[in-house]
Amino acid sequence: MRTVRSSQRFELSRRELFRWGGVGLGALGIASLSACAGSDSPRPLVWGNWTVTMDYDETTGSYPTLDQFTQESGIPVDYLEDIDSSATFYAKIREQLEQDQFPGYDLFNFADDYTGRLIEAGQVQEFDHSRIPNLANLSDLMKNPSFDPGRKFSIPWQGGLTGLCYNVDLYPKGVQSLSDLGAPELHGRVGILTEMIDTIGLTLLEQGVDVSSGWGDAEFERALAEIQERLQRGQYAQATGNSYTQDLETERIWAAMCWSGDVQVLNEEAGREQFKFVIPEPGGLKYVNSIQVPNGSDRMSDVERLIDFYYQPEVMAQVVAYTATVPPIDGVQEALARIDPALAKSPLLFPSDTDAQRIFDFRQLTPAETKSYVDAFVGMLNG
Template identity: 40%
Template sequence: MNEQNPTIPPALAGRAGLTRRNLLRGAGLASTAAFLAACGIKGTNAGGPSGSPSGSSSSSSSGSSESSGAPSSSSSSSAEVADLSDTDKTVTWSSWPEYLDVDPKDANKHPSIDQFEKATGIKVTYVEDVNDNNQYFAKIQPVLAAGQSIAADVFVVTDWMVAKLMRLGYLQDIDHSLIPNFKNLNPDLLNVSFDPGRKQSITWQSGFAGIAYNPKVTKPVESMDQLLTDPALKGKVTLLTEMRDTMGLVLLDLGYDCSNFTDAQFDEAVAKVQKAVSAGQIRQFTGNDYAQGLVSGDIAACAAWTGDVVQLQADNPFLKYVLPAKGCTLWSDNFVIPKGSKHKKNAELLINFYYQPDTAAEVADYVNYISPVVGAKEALLKSDPSVANNPLIFPSEDVMKRAHVFMALTEDQENRYNAAFSKLMGS
């Protein structure tokens, strides 16, 4: 972390741009050799194999004014983008589908955004283009690696992706002085392992991964062990493509701690799932598209996320959700501000707005995930007590004790675990 150059070496940025331009010009053909040579995909890590020491790269960068020896203030963004917040009253916010309150009459309207726009005069462009952490990363990574701005001024990704983005130096420090409501953050979420003190990320929503089942086609399913081995469920079980949730649940079921485990324990968990896969127990690995199958009964039981199932239960009250006694995984999605954001201050005002208990309550009432904002429950007790008293949305102390966050992984661990997990999924 500390030896990492906060600014992306211009050598790298220049190289990436050159390749792209070559492509467009079609000059690659004329000099194939040069093309091939220039074609390497550069590391996103500043201390990459090109070995360009930060000092030399910053000196070569200095087309313009300030290339002070060692760039130590991590907040100075590489692109040196000026914050246009005060003159350009807009902000672009990328998030996941169905992750914000919606006007019951018009699905394109979000009442809380309207309130924010009215209160601050800042126009919000809300884009639901984050469907999968890895895919979103694949989309923004080349742009950020080249030191350019992505469309979003603020976006929402899961804990481990925040850790990865921080490791790569793609995020900006958040100015807490602009977010007085930050004091409402649930204290449990303040000193998370990947970002103690929440310098570069602030929680948006949290949720559990547990087990959902359809009582019309199966008897109660209480544990991961039953999900993976009960012959009555053969071919009617799905697991989540999110490696941390599926493997976290299995690790916990085996009696291990998913926030601190060894390679051997992980291998044991993989072997357990592999056995179920080989036996034909597992039908498919899914994102949140298990919903349809679970309701129709094609899927008898599956690993599932709380918010999804609570939303499904609104139309299908018979569906059941179980947080396994041996433990469930707890994840959070977080606001982060990428380098190159031109509306950083507006983004911070936006975060501050959503940390008001009343606004957080409004969002929780619709999205049904766990709000990180203290006071949201009290606010919601007045307007919609049924949601406020739902233990899956406002979990009790006892439930929270069973919930565990998956441990932070190094790049090497992540690659190995992902490869092992992909094999389970048949590719």
């Protein structure tokens, strides 16, 4: 398993000390950071993202497409895999966001519920689409979410499927539904996700609820109660963010709620299909992580240039060849076929029409619902 490039795992440089100064040093803002970097060269763009969401060279320990972008643009990027869950990452930068201060990142990637939350709160900047000509490649599937019609404040980075997975060696019987996760032989061996939409969404589907519309507090509370009951009696071992992949590798858990791209990467690292991803019988969920720029950053034009670079199908194909996630733009499947023909045919990236009918969008929540449901979910996990 490769080393994660995280701000929390490195000795802090002088620039990073400013980044992580919180309310104190962080309040000095971006001007101080620029001065720290010197006047002849721009300070790096600081990008906070999830693990395994960027192409990575195991030999050199670098990100090839980011290196290519820097070579072509002259803009260095400090890429940090700092997001393990939306809730914990948001808690870390919340105070700076609320005060329109630089939160230590020029851009970051949240899941849809937090993406909408930041837009509603007015804490992120509007993109100038005229400076992102390759935005014309944006897939229709991701163009007009209800929380950001026209993608004025969020640009999709990548997407995927939320479903179930299991270790085929340790549990060859397999799982096809959340009911299967309740098997006695899996007691204490099941992982769930700290993303409210994913864990609640899969549970709602198992309970026969149409997650796309027509449900409310009663259905949420029933799903929450089921999750809490399984956690309390130890059937579910724990809730984690991206770190569930490590628990699968170390065999701490044998089955889990999971993200499709992670399973593809785990199997590539294992050199075989050690983990099986399945869309649950009642259905799975679609997720999208999107790029946003906080009000406290003055690097919007550089971020727009970065997005335009990655919205070239040939470049995004290089990313997808490593991350095995659903690309946000058209033309990637054809470009990917020239790099990895087998992956270009993967149903996890390009679902069949039959599978597509079993993949659902989690309905857009109101701001009040988002706060209420996230708070209740996180409170239950922490309780």
